[in-house]
Structure formats: structure tokens, C-alpha cells
Amino acid sequence: MESPSPAPAMIEVRHLRKAFGGVPVLRDVSLTVSRGEAVALIGPSGSGKSTLLRCLNLLTLPDSGAVRVGTQAMDFTGGQRLPRDRDLAAFRARTGMVFQAFNLFPHLSVLGNVMEGPVTVLRTAPAEARERALALLDKVGLADKAAASPDRLSGGQKQRVAIARALAMRPEVMLFDEATSALDPELVGEVLAVVRQLAAEGMTMVLVTHEMAFAREVADRVVFLRDGTIVEDGPARQVIDAPREAATRAFLSHFHRGAPLAAEPAAPAEPAEPAEPAAPAG
Amino acid sequence: MPYEWDFSFLLPYSRLIGIGAAYTAGFTVVTAAAGLVVGGAIAMARLAGLRLVSIPLIALVEVFRCTPVLVQLVWCYYALPILIGVELSPATAAFVTLTLYGAAFYAEIIRGGIASIDPGQWDAGRALGMRRAALMRRIVLPQALRRMLPPLVNQTVLQLKNTSLLSVLAVPDLLYQGQLITSATYRPLETYTMIAVIYFLILFPLTAFARHLERRLAR
Numbered sequence: 001m002e003s004p005s006p007a008p009a010m011i012e013v014r015h016l017r018k019a020f021g022g023v024p025v026l027r028d029v030s031l032t033v034s035r036g037e038a039v040a041l042i043g044p045s046g047s048g049k050s051t052l053l054r055c056l057n058l059l060t061l062p063d064s065g066a067v068r069v070g071t072q073a074m075d076f077t078g079g080q081r082l083p084r085d086r087d088l089a090a091f092r093a094r095t096g097m098v099f100q101a102f103n104l105f106p107h108l109s110v111l112g113n114v115m116e117g118p119v120t121v122l123r124t125a126p127a128e129a130r131e132r133a134l135a136l137l138d139k140v141g142l143a144d145k146a147a148a149s150p151d152r153l154s155g156g157q158k159q160r161v162a163i164a165r166a167l168a169m170r171p172e173v174m175l176f177d178e179a180t181s182a183l184d185p186e187l188v189g190e191v192l193a194v195v196r197q198l199a200a201e202g203m204t205m206v207l208v209t210h211e212m213a214f215a216r217e218v219a220d221r222v223v224f225l226r227d228g229t230i231v232e233d234g235p236a237r238q239v240i241d242a243p244r245e246a247a248t249r250a251f252l253s254h255f256h257r258g259a260p261l262a263a264e265p266a267a268p269a270e271p272a273e274p275a276e277p278a279a280p281a282g
Numbered sequence: 283m284p285y286e287w288d289f290s291f292l293l294p295y296s297r298l299i300g301i302g303a304a305y306t307a308g309f310t311v312v313t314a315a316a317g318l319v320v321g322g323a324i325a326m327a328r329l330a331g332l333r334l335v336s337i338p339l340i341a342l343v344e345v346f347r348c349t350p351v352l353v354q355l356v357w358c359y360y361a362l363p364i365l366i367g368v369e370l371s372p373a374t375a376a377f378v379t380l381t382l383y384g385a386a387f388y389a390e391i392i393r394g395g396i397a398s399i400d401p402g403q404w405d406a407g408r409a410l411g412m413r414r415a416a417l418m419r420r421i422v423l424p425q426a427l428r429r430m431l432p433p434l435v436n437q438t439v440l441q442l443k444n445t446s447l448l449s450v451l452a453v454p455d456l457l458y459q460g461q462l463i464t465s466a467t468y469r470p471l472e473t474y475t476m477i478a479v480i481y482f483l484i485l486f487p488l489t490a491f492a493r494h495l496e497r498r499l500a501r
């Protein structure tokens with residue numbers, strides 16, 4: 001039955017369940033991501049995308065199921081005791097995460113943000129951490145902002161610093177939770193360019209995104225989540241261009257891929273307006 | 283006939299006044315420091331969310347926040363010994379009361395300051411693999427401290443003012459010395475004016491400092 005994987009799995013999630021206050025948010029989710037693969041996670045708001053992503057680095061602890069990233073595995077079946085702070089920290093240190101709201105440390109400089117993980121977690125010598133942080137800032141195009149305070153940066157710059165901060169830990173996988181959703185449209189491109197480059201370098205990635213064109217272009221696979229269940233999982237182009245499931249089709253119909261929305265027949269027809277605004281009655 | 287001011291009679295009492303100022307400052311420093319330690323511990327216990335520990339601590343904090351210090355002081359000196367069977371010296375009763383009173387307010391300031399930090403900061407630190415203590419020390423506290431400092435200084439100003447209540451237990455603070463001098467010289471106007479001026483001279487720089495911190499924070 002099992003199809004042979006082209007590369008050893010980097011992320012393996014088995015029978016994940018999570019409920020908040022008795023409301024199930026993830027219902028028996030299983031997912032495998034190969035080494036070097038980029039997977040886009042799409043789905044309606046509230047479908048559990050963030051929760052699934054946060055379970056991958058145990059920012060959220062599953063109620064049951066098993067999570068493996070690289071050589072690190074944690075099993076939640078059989079209701080073991082909650083993992084210790086130390087074990088969770090070790091697990092999370094191997095994955096990088098980028099948040100919608102950037103979550104940069106406002107009391108540290110840009111450089112300090114990127115050095116924080118290596119210095120406090122990996123105990124890298126400050127001089128070495130600094131050198132690597134500068135190289136990473138250069139990679140995301142922000143070498144000249146090293147000394148700046150995060151609050152002086154644009155949203156796109158902040159998110160690129162956040163990516164550099166995550167990369168500084170030399171993670172095995174990168175998790176992106178709507179990394180461009182908080183950005184002004186003209187700043188989305190600069191962040192996507194960095195993500196695109198990471199994908200080209202062979203970084204294993206899971207991206208929660210609403211940028212369907214980007215998912216189609218950069219992701220190897222697209223996973224459609226609805227109501228805490230994986231509805232469809234397949235090659236990016238196939239899922240986005242020719243979804244098998246009606247639910248996926250219905251979801252994707254909310255997005256326009258390149259074509260202007262107004263051209264779609266479903267757009268509500270507006271009554272013809274006079275060129276000049278009508279003079280107020282009175 | 284206008285009152286004739288004359289402060290010169292106070293000169294022989296300068297040593298007494300000095301002792302009073304030392305008691306006032308000393309009690310402030312010691313009870314503020316102890317109050318910060320106890321308050322910090324209460325805040326951490328409450329933030330850890332342990333119900334069994336939190337509920338008694340909330341009760342303690344509320345008792346100290348919702349009764350006058352003077353009542354607490356008198357209760358601790360006259361009533362508590364009956365309960366525990368141990369006589370307390372005025373200084374001990376004063377120390378215990380002011381420490382716990384300060385701790386109740388400091389705890390709320392510290393807890394509120396830490397709780398006000400965006401949960402995203404915790405997420406970001408955890409995602410890097412930082413452990414709880416390191417995250418608290420390197421990410422959360424430095425940000426929370428900036429927010430907590432002005433209210434902490436303001437609370438310490440109140441702490442110093444509250445030491446004037448120690449005079450009711452015959453602890454020789456500034457106000458108590460003033461009462462002594464007044465009963466010996468029958469010149470309350472100059473004596474209490476001078477006492478008030480000394481309080482002002484100690485506290486004005488402290489409140490100016492708090493204002494300065496608040497301005498810097500608001501920038």
C-alpha cells in the first residue's frame with residue numbers, strides 16, 4: 001500500500017489530536033514531509049493550520065499522537081506525563097519558526113535578535129555568533145540594519161530579520177505561519193524572495209499561507225486542511241489547478257490566480273454609477 | 283500679630299532629627315527590599331498558575347490592599363502576639379507589616395508587568411529553544427522591568443510615607459522625633475514644618491526620577 005518515499009522523511013506526524021476546551025481542532029492528522037521538501041498548508045481560517053504547525057515544534061502540545069522532526073521524536077499516545085521544559089527546549093531548538101506578527105525582541109538590536117538563540121541556547125561564543133548573524137543578515141539583505149532597533153524597520157524588513165533569527169539556530173526544518181499576512185502588499189515580495197531562496201537551497205519547510213500563486217510556484221506539495229482534517233494532499237500544481245475534492249475547489253474559488261477578480265462572472269454586478277456624484281437631495 | 287518664625291531652637295535637636303531621618307530611610311530601604319523579594323516571589327507563584335498556591339496568595343494580597351496600613355500595624359503589634367503567643371518588638375511588628383504591605387502592591391505591579399508582555403515574545407523565545415528561566419531573564423523581564431519601574435518607584439514613595447505611621451508604635455522615626463521635640467519645646471509650627479520639609483527633600487527627587495522614567499518610557 002505505502003508509496004515509496006523519494007527521500008527519508010524529515011517530519012513525521014502520526015494521529016495527531018488536539019482540542020481546546022473540549023472543542024476538537026485537530027482530528028487524527030497524519031503528515032509526512034520529506035527531507036528538502038516544501039509543503040504549503042492551506043485552508044480556511046480556524047481550520048487548525050496554526051495549531052498543526054505549532055504542534056510540529058511543540059509550541060502547542062498535542063493531546064495524543066506522535067511527532068518526529070529529524071532525529072527528535074516525542075510520543076503523546078497513552079497519556080504520558082507532560083514533557084519537561086528541558087526536553088521541549090531541545091526539541092524546539094532544531095526547528096525554526098516564523099510568525100505572522102514577527103515577534104522580534106524589541107529590547108534587542110537587529111543583530112542581538114539574530115544572536116540571541118545561538119548565544120543563549122547553543123552557547124556559541126559571542127564573536128562567532130556575531131559573525132554568523134551578520135552573514136545571515138547579509139543573506140536576507142539587511143546587513144546595513146544590524147545595529148538598528150527592530151521598531152525602526154518596515155514589516156518586510158522585520159520579517160526578514162525574523163527569518164535570519166530562526167536560521168541562526170541552523171534548524172533542520174523551517175515553519176512559516178502566514179509570514180506575509182501582516183505585510184503591506186508591496187512588502188510581500190521581499191519576504192517571499194527569501195523563502196523562495198531557502199526552498200531552492202533545499203531547506204525542509206512547512207508554510208501556512210494564503211498566497212496561492214506562491215504556494216503553487218514554491219511548494220512541492222500542498223495540503224488542504226479543513227475542520228482539523230486533511231482533506232487533500234498532493235503535488236502543488238495538481239491541488240491548486242485541479243483539486244480532486246469539492247471542498248478544496250470551494251475553498252480555492254475564493255482566490256484569484258493571476259486573473260483579475262472582476263473578470264469572474266461570480267463577482268456581484270454593480271449598478272452603473274453616473275460619472276458625477278449625484279447632488280444631495282434637498 | 284504675625285507669628286514670629288524661629289528655627290534656631292531646633293539646633294540642639296539635630297542629632298535626634300538625624301536619628302529620626304535614619305529610621306525613616308532605613309525602614310524604607312529595608313522594607314522596600316524585603317517587600318520586593320516577597321512580592322516578586324508572590325508574583326512568580328501566581329504566574330506559575332498553581333491554584334493551590336495562588337488562592338491563598340491572592341487572599342493575602344487583597345487583605346493587605348484593602349485594609350489601612352495603620353490598622354495592619356496596630357493589629358500586628360497588639361493582636362498578632364495573642365494569636366501566635368510571641369511578643370513582637372515595635373520594630374519587628376513594623377518591619378513585618380510594612381514588608382507585607384509593600385509586597386502586596388509590589389506583587390501586583392510585578393505580575394501585571396510580566397503578564398503585559400505579548401505572548402508572541404514567549405512563542406519566539408520558545409521557538410528558539412530557550413528554556414523558561416532563560417526566557418524570563420533575557421526576554422521577558424528586561425521588557426517588563428521597563429514598564430514596572432515607574433509604578434515600583436511610586437510605590438516606594440508611598441512606602442516611605444507609610445513609615446510615618448511607625449510613630450504610633452513609638453518607633454523613633456522622623457515624625458516621632460518631631461512629636462518628642464514639640465512636647466519639649468511647644469513649638470509645633472517650626473518643628474512639623476521642618477519635618478515636612480525633610481520628607482519633601484527626600485521624596486521630591488524620587489518622584490522626579492519616576493516622572494523621568496515614565497517620560498522615557500512613553501517616547
Ligand SMILES: Nc1ncnc2c1ncn2[C@@H]1O[C@H](COP(=O)(O)OP(=O)(O)O)[C@@H](O)[C@H]1O
Pocket residue numbers: 020021025043044045046047048049050051052
Ligand atoms: N490557544 C488556544 N486556545 C483556545 N482555542 C484555540 C487556541 N488556539 C487556537 N484555538 C482555536 O482553534 C481553532 C483553530 O485555530 P488555528 O489553528 O489558529 O486555525 P488557523 O490557523 O487555521 O486559522 C480556532 O477555532 C481557534 O479559535
Ligand SMILES: [Mg+2]
Pocket residue numbers: 049050051178
Ligand atoms: Mg493561523
